[in-house]
Amino acid sequence: MSAAMLYMAAIGALLGTVALVTERIFAQLGWPRRGVWLLSLTASLALPAYALLTHDASRPGLETAAPPASREVAAATDADTSGFSGAFSANWSGELAAWAEQFDPAAWRNARSSVWPAWRELDKPLALLWAASTAAMLLICGIAWCGLRRAARRWPTVEVDGAPVLVSEQLGPAVLGLLRPHVVVPRWLLEAPEHVRAIALRHEREHVAARDHVLLGVALLLMALAPWNLALWWQLRRLRFAIEIDCDARVTRRGTDPIAYANVLLAVQRRHAATPFAAIALTEPKSQLEKRIRVLMQSVRKIRPLAIALSSSLAAALFVATCVIAPPDNGEHAKRPDPAPVATGEAEARGARPASVVLHRQPVTNLQLGGERIVFLVDVSGGMLGRSATELDQWRDLPPAEQRAAPKWRQLVRTFERLTEQVPVGARFQVIAFDDMARSLIDGTDGTWVSATDDALDRVVRVLRDEVVPVGSSDLDAAFTAARALEPAPDNVFLLTDGLPTDAATADDPRERIRLFNETIAGAPADAPVNVILLPKEGEPVAAPAFWTLAYKTDGVVFAPPQDDGADGALGIPADSDYVVFVVDTSGTMKYYGWGALRRHVAETLAAHPNALGVQFVTDEGAYLLESYRGAWIPNSAEARSAVLEALLNWNSFSNSDPREGIVAAIEAMYAPDKRIAVYVYGDDQSSMPDVALRAPVDMLEAIERVNRVATTGARKVRINAVALPVVFEMTGGELLS
Structure with a gap:
């Protein structure tokens, strides 16, 4: 959320700059300006919204857009496709993209930084703030509108210069209303000289004829969608100023003397009362009034072709830069930082670990990789010795050193080692082994996070391979309890197991094991995907669909690696077939x-x-x-x-x-x-x-x-x-x- 808001603010500022340059061009040519700012306001919301909803930098370009579908919680992935094309040469486009990348919030987020992760903790509060600010602005506008309607019922209607107007004590001259606009004048204007009253009313009626009140209403509605964005407030201020400049131009083109018109503006300013938030008023703050009078006094506009050409080039360059900037990740459609290969045929060296902590899906398997705080829950119960009852009997009574040579146990250790190769540099991790109890595999680190250095990861792999002996029942609830005790909470969970949890009372009763599982998953770590690496055993067909429910509810995945995947294969599914x-x-x-x-x-x-x-x-x-x-x-x-x-x-x-x-x-x-x-x-x-x-x-x-x-x-x-x-x-x- 913090990245998305930063991206929207940056796009709003850039498009506002484009609109400002374009407004200067329109001023040179004598064209109306207000449409420029309404378009800028609309684009400042629509462009980043579209980009955030559709962008995925990892799309392979093989597929057109597909309709939404069920989440794949087996060995499936949910990648999207997209592309970007332009009318520029390859060299210039590449240089421009490289330049814009310096201002790319996605690059900031994916960079190795100790600052950005702290901002990501603010995502939920910022989302609440966004919703609250939108609701507050809509409430304020609604209260103001209701108040004006109540006040308008008390104001008398008087015909002035052949047209009805509402007469207030202080408010006006202004236009109130959206679908049925009314001109409101203060009582003192009725007693003003005839030419002053005529010019003031002509100005307000021009607003009504040009439907400026509708334009302003649309702008306020757009503002309510992101009221925290200061760039939009500045654009709204420029829009109100452009509305008044355009109206001034229309009035003077219809024969009103600019000097007399300016004097009326000054006279109204001296008696000016506060203008309602959603009203079009004859006058603006003094600083803008001075600018309006300067524009009125420019009797002859000198068109400068060179200045227009340079301004047009600048506006075009800024707009292209705005389009080149890629949005940050948006959850399902995240920008994936150098995902791990599906299979390379060789295990990656420890030094080749990913540099980014951003969560991303591994192609094909759909495993959620990455994360700043990764917890591994490793089932070390006695069931990890064999895939069938016969195999369990074969290995159960052997000495510990020989038990560690069991094929299923070796596959567990090998899979865990491959997972540690995907732990990002700069992340923190914890490994919780569980049988009939749960404990950290790194002595003295229970309840704390461990820096993911190469030495720490190598040490925990050695402990699992050379020191742990699979024995006892499988208490998954204890593992979840230990994971929930970690502070801050994990943002990615890997569960390596072979089936449903067991205890002495449920070991031989499938229905009781299902009941125990349903009770257990209620305690899974919140707000983190649970990736289940399942090494299934014979005689428990309900284990896979049971873990599917857990993966589905947490946006995780269930992945069952092949039994004979080889000792040197990469994590995932081999992709060496012809x-x-x-x-x-x-x-x-x-x-x-x-x-x-x-x-x-x-x-x-x-x-x-x-x-x-x-x-x-x-x-x-x-x-x-x-x-x-x-x-x-x-x-x-x-x-x-x-x-x-x-x-x-x-x-x-x-x-x-x-x-x-x-x-x-x-x-x-x-x-x-x-x-x-x-x-x-x-x-x-x-x-x-x-x-x-x-x-x-x-x-x-x-x-x-x-x-x-x-x-x-x-x-x-x-x-x-x-x-x-x-x-x-x-x-x-x-x-x-x-």
Whole structure:
């Protein structure tokens, strides 16, 4: 919020300067000026509002705008696309962008600074202040309007020079009202000399004829949208002055002597009473009255072409600079600072950690990375030794040193280490391990934050790898309690676990574990996304949808890394495949709730595979998106990607939400031993049709596995990534379990 307000103030100041230069040009040419300032006021609100709502510096340019859709709380992302084009040469445009970047609030926010994070703590108070100031201004205008209406009912109506006017004791000359304006004159004006009264009334009637009262009403309404913005108040003052200058010009053009007109202005000023806030008055403060009289006395305007040309160039340059300045991040559409790669094939060196603390989504996985205060909640219970009951029995009774070699435990440590590689330089962190109790993995730091130095991160990884022994139950509530005790509160949370929390009373009862989970998530840290890294175990199918509810409500994500992801892989999904197949659930709920999210994720996945040679799209029943490419690869070119994304928009094909058929059809049609193929499967649920629902998920997985194995070697033919778009949460407000 603080960055957005700073951005709006900067844009208002720049556009006000553009309007001031433009006003000088109009003055030289003798053109009306008030439209310049109304346009400036409107643009000072509309331009930053549009930019803040639509800007995303990380957009890959693969996709047109998509409708809002459900949040992706599985391995999916919500990137947007946009672009900027201009009529300038590449060199000048680049130099201008570099120059404007010095004044870019987004750059200030993303810079490594110890000052900006303190300002970000003011976001909520500033938002409340904004709302309160808008409400206060609307209230003040409303009270003033009601007061004037009550007063106007008491004022008599008198016909003066053939037209009715309201006669007040002191107020006026002025125009009151918006839809039905009235000229109000003070009683002393009725006794003034006839030529004084005539000129004063002519001035007010010109205001009415030009609908200046409507223009001022619109300006006040615009002001009420951001009354804290001083640049807008200055523009409003300049607008009122321009309204009076234009009115003076119209009156004198109709034959009124400028000297006599100026004398009337001075006479009215001497008897001038306070002007209502929303009224158009004959006079302005003395400083502006003096300027108005000087303009009146300029009998001949000397047009200077060179001055007009230079002023026009300056106004154009300032306007271009205003457009070049990028807005700061706005939450979902944040400017993403050098996001971590989807996969590089090599673990990043510790020295290559990100420099920015701004929260951003990792492409494809949708993990929220970054943050100033990051807490890791690591499940070190006994269940982390195995993915099945058989595997648990195999490792449970071994000595601690041998238990740490369990594949599941090694994957947990490896995943945690990769997460620490994404902790920004300058951030603070804490690691809370939990089994049947919660404690910090760094001795002596319970309840406090630790500076994220390389040494501190390396030390905590060594402690988890070499000293911790997985044992006991899983008390997630204790972990959340320890996280809430941190001051200030965390702004990003990573939860590494394998399933629902347990205690002695609930260990063998799934319903009790669901109840315990629902009670526990009520204590999750507030105002921070919870990213769940799930290493699932057999026999607990409700764990994933349960954690989806937590991720959905906190704007986090659930990510389940592959079991055989390799010891040296990067955090995320490997993107080294030469060919990519998308198997898509085209059911009604997906089309209605999840299609925008699907298209954004597909665009981002294509961008994450820049070296792929070909792609293919099939439904979960095996129907092709582009029939002309049946059984063949669609070239991975910019033109083909654009055509595919356009075709996706209107893809209507029957679906029974059974991914098995589409996966098997894709493998059988597209597999070749010399090709590295990745399959991305998209869906929102499993079919409720009897012939599909009666099959256990294990049976479906076994059917896919049989097709996906090479008979002679047992190696997998393709790598399969499942992307869940749980639109049920969009339909139910994030509720699934009771």
